[in-house]
Amino acid sequence: MSVLTSGDHPDTASGATAANGTNGAQVDLGPATALSCRECGERFPLGPIFACTSCFGPLEIAYDFPTEGPEALRARIAAGPNNIWRYAPLLPVPADVAEHPNLNPGCTPLVRADRLAAELGITGELHIKDDSGNPTHSFKDRVVANAVEAARAFGFTTLSCSSTGNLAGAVGAAAARAGLRSCVFIPHDLEQGKVVMAAVYGGELVAIEGTYDDVNRFCSELIGDPIGEGWGFVNVNLRPYYAEGSKTLAYEICEQLGWKLPDQLVIPIASGSQLTKIDKGLKELIQLGLVEDRPYKIFGAQAEGCSPVSRAFKDGHDVVRPVKPDTIAKSLAIGNPADGPYVLDIARRTGGAVEDVDDEQIVAAIKLLARTEGIFAETAGGVTVGVTRKLLAAGVLDPAATTVVLNTGDGLKTLDAVAGTTGPSATIRPNLDSFREAGLA
Numbered sequence: 546m547s548v549l550t551s552g553d554h555p556d557t558a559s560g561a562t563a564a565n566g567t568n569g570a571q572v573d574l575g576p577a578t579a580l581s582c583r584e585c586g587e588r589f590p591l592g593p594i595f596a597c598t599s600c601f602g603p604l605e606i607a608y609d610f611p612t613e614g615p616e617a618l619r620a621r622i623a624a625g626p627n628n629i630w631r632y633a634p635l636l637p638v639p640a641d642v643a644e645h646p647n648l649n650p651g652c653t654p655l656v657r658a659d660r661l662a663a664e665l666g667i668t669g670e671l672h673i674k675d676d677s678g679n680p681t682h683s684f685k686d687r688v689v690a691n692a693v694e695a696a697r698a699f700g701f702t703t704l705s706c707s708s709t710g711n712l713a714g715a716v717g718a719a720a721a722r723a724g725l726r727s728c729v730f731i732p733h734d735l736e737q738g739k740v741v742m743a744a745v746y747g748g749e750l751v752a753i754e755g756t757y758d759d760v761n762r763f764c765s766e767l768i769g770d771p772i773g774e775g776w777g778f779v780n781v782n783l784r785p786y787y788a789e790g791s792k793t794l795a796y797e798i799c800e801q802l803g804w805k806l807p808d809q810l811v812i813p814i815a816s817g818s819q820l821t822k823i824d825k826g827l828k829e830l831i832q833l834g835l836v837e838d839r840p841y842k843i844f845g846a847q848a849e850g851c852s853p854v855s856r857a858f859k860d861g862h863d864v865v866r867p868v869k870p871d872t873i874a875k876s877l878a879i880g881n882p883a884d885g886p887y888v889l890d891i892a893r894r895t896g897g898a899v900e901d902v903d904d905e906q907i908v909a910a911i912k913l914l915a916r917t918e919g920i921f922a923e924t925a926g927g928v929t930v931g932v933t934r935k936l937l938a939a940g941v942l943d944p945a946a947t948t949v950v951l952n953t954g955d956g957l958k959t960l961d962a963v964a965g966t967t968g969p970s971a972t973i974r975p976n977l978d979s980f981r982e983a984g985l986a
């Protein structure tokens with residue numbers, strides 16, 4: 546256990562049994578009380594499990610939420626640290642989480658995007674929730690930070706994941722900080738920026754000859770094998786805890802809007818976990834009285850080259866048919882998205898939609914966002930901004946409403962997307978004549 550914590554958490558000793566899935570009753574994960582099946586509602590003790598033993602439905606966290614009332618809770622949040630742990634009373638983490646070595650992500654800017662709004666013909670408020678400023682430059686730090694607390698509680702010594710790129714870096718960094726071993730798995734054909742970031746923190750990085758979906762299948766096998774004993778896969782056996790981290794995007798957006806719900810949100814979809822949990826977070830804020838109870842619409846964004854959820858939405862299907870991804874938006878390239886059916890539910894229930902854009906539109910949107918707001922997004926941000934543009938043109942998004950568009954990653958990680966079509970305006974000799982000749986004076 547010595548690699549886990551400095552020894553100031555003797556209660557984690559009981560986590561060793563929890564890691565074997567036999568007893569989760571002793572863990573302290575704050576307001577989290579149990580795991581609950583999304584499909585049949587059956588309850589399980591908190592432990593490193595992710596599927597219902599009765600119906601194979603996904604498990605999610607059930608809570609005993611604070612009862613102090615909205616005013617007091619808002620004040621408690623406002624007095625908290627300037628990172629996601631200000632929302633600890635609503636997350637599956639112990640009360641003293643902020644004292645654990647963690648990357649402390651969150652509290653990223655909500656940027657009022659008036660110039661982009663003008664270009665897009667939006668007359669209402671447009672905001673970009675810019676998550677590129679997290680410690681490893683994607684939203685994944687939020688989910689991993691939560692998974693690390695679960696890994697500690699269950700006594701895991703190795704942190705692992707199957708990743709489309711950003712998650713591998715976030716896990717590598719978080720494990721380094723927490724003093725855990727890490728071993729992460731990626732498809733072999735990722736962007737260099739993501740491969741280097743996943744490796745630089747010193748853990749094991751394994752590239753697999755196959756797609757993300759192959760990587761994910763491999764990880765499921767590893768969990769079932771003795772080799773994987775003591776391993777916490779943040780997005781597999783720790784998935785219920787990991788996924789809750791995305792709720793902090795909902796909390797932050799509403800707090801930054803002055804504890805108000807936006808009218809419309811445009812959210813990227815890879816596995817669909819983030820979108821699903823942002824909806825969960827918004828519903829919790831309503832339930833707790835932290836925001837007014839009124840409708841909001843959720844819009845999902847995919848790349849055309851990996852658009853199984855968008856396809857199902859447009860075809861009116863409830864089933865998401867897996868595809869083989871082929872897109873520059875590699876962080877979103879999950880051909881068989883686990884939460885696809887829930888995304889369809891949410892888009893339909895809230896009156897939103899799911900749409901996709903092609904690679905050319907993604908690149909154009911990256912440049913549009915950079916040119917109008919000074920935000921350099923990775924391809925996933927090109928997908929959300931591109932889809933926003935497309936849905937406005939189609940009259941599906943309301944141009945007069947308050948809209949929040951997510952940018953979930955940093956453009957420096959996907960330089961290739963724009964490198965071929967951007968560069969110096971001219972290359973000149975260091976004198977004025979040369980500058981004049983270039984036609985730039």
Ligand SMILES: *Cc1c(COP(=O)(O)O)cnc(C)c1O
Nearest residue numbers: 711815816817818819925953954
């Ligand atoms: C992982 C990721 C997402 C969304 O992932 P989900 O699996 O849908 O939760 C979005 N944007 C970026 C940049 C990502 O890395």
Ligand SMILES: [Zn+2]
Nearest residue numbers: 582585597600
């Ligand atoms: Zn069930």
